[in-house]
Amino acid sequence: MRTTQQLFDLTGRTALVTGGSRGLGLQMATALGEMGARVVLSARKQAELDAAVEQLGRLGIAASAIAADMASESGVAGLAAAALERLGHVDILVNNAGATWAAPAEDYPLEAWDKVMNLNVRSIFLLSQAVGRQSMIPRRQGRIINVASIAGFAGNAPDSPMKTLAYNTSKAALMNFTRTLAGEWGVHGITVNAIAPGYFPSKMTTGLLQQAGEENLTKSVPLHRLGDDEDLKGVAAFLASDAAKHVTGQVIAVDGGNSAVR
Incomplete structure (x- = not known):
């Protein structure tokens, strides 16, 4: 029987993290690397990827990067092919790349809806399908973590500054994608789970934090704080490891208790 430390050990595992050049993606990539995984980061901007790889390297993490545009089918296919060529196989796929767009529902532009839904749902389907078909299913093992x-749990209050119809819809879709894929691919030894972060400082939330203010955002959060640069590390490492080998189809909120009282 393995010890708890051995169950969490990711030595020898490989991981592909999309949206991994900064913020929550880089935080999760750091966690996987610190537990021993070899990590490939992906994002659109090469300069940001280079900086992230350098940061991970200073921590002794084996990391490299592949620039890719997840908004297109060819971009996703190219990323999957390049990652598999570089790593040989993918043990852990973290689908973190995403986008948001704020506008009242009655004025919501179709191009904005399509951009958010394509990146937040369609690209995750395409990349999961490619990695699953080419690597995880043949090897009968894998961990998929969707962010x-x-x-995705609820709509926005009438007085909320968040007018994010497509974003909320896409994240709800991603949760049920997670459950449904877990049901189909469990037979292949693949677990599929999701992490649902609450309010974290990030490029995506900069405008919201400026508009609403941190104090207003966190006053109804039981822990009365934003997430920080450590709060996703533990859950990401857990879901990627053998400690979670009997956990699949789950959505874990990391939000200071916010979803429990919404």
């Missing part, structure tokens, strides 16, 4: 949001 959803507590925005």
